Amino acid sequence: MSYYAASKHALEGFSESVAQELDPAWNIQITIIEPGPFRTRSFRDDAMQSSVQHPAYANPDLPGSKFREWAATNVVDGDPDKAVVVMEKLTHLDEAPMRLPLHRVAVRGGRAKATSLTETMDKYESWSEDVYCT
Template structure:
């Protein structure tokens, strides 16, 4: 069963009535964080299409991978034990958790392997990127970000190919 409720005074969300089914036991913050990133991407895509090129306003999404920052230290990130329902190492939530634990120096119970990149080098690249006269809409930064984006594109193409024939005979 699902129920709708208001969160943050503006966002209407559908939340499971089973507390153990929320966002892989990270908590709802991760769900809202991911939803916000997707919303920003959709907004930016739409905005970029609506702007008159004569205005010379550029829209870009800097989409960084994982970088070593203070967010990954033991003081700023404390992980609770993983719920057994999400312990399958093949699940994305388990891999994500493993990457965070590895970055924080805490114990890692999963095969996830993440090499955290240097944040100061990323900042220099972002400054350089900001000076481009015609920047792209999407700017994945970091080898892991590029790999994730390519994986997402591959999965999307596979999904489209799988159901493409369903559109045959619709008259368009």
């Protein structure tokens, strides 16, 4: 999953950078759509194939093992046709968001990440107090 996650992070970083470089006069907006589990052709029970888990990652407490368990036991309940309606609605906004979490799993994950980042900033903010040129 790390290769998959890394490719998504690369696209997010690229999209954020391009969004900051665009001339507002061009009226081009970028939104990173962050979908949760949708029942698409590639995310069906008969289309998903899981490779054998490498023994080095087999510890059931590791995040990779937990994700494999989640993927095998959770319902993929997102309706892609309904998601397309939301995406089309997005194209009509005057001020589109930089990110659009699209599914309760994506919203929950986004909130957890925001909480974690805020906690880290609060805990280590003081470390930045004396790192400046005088």
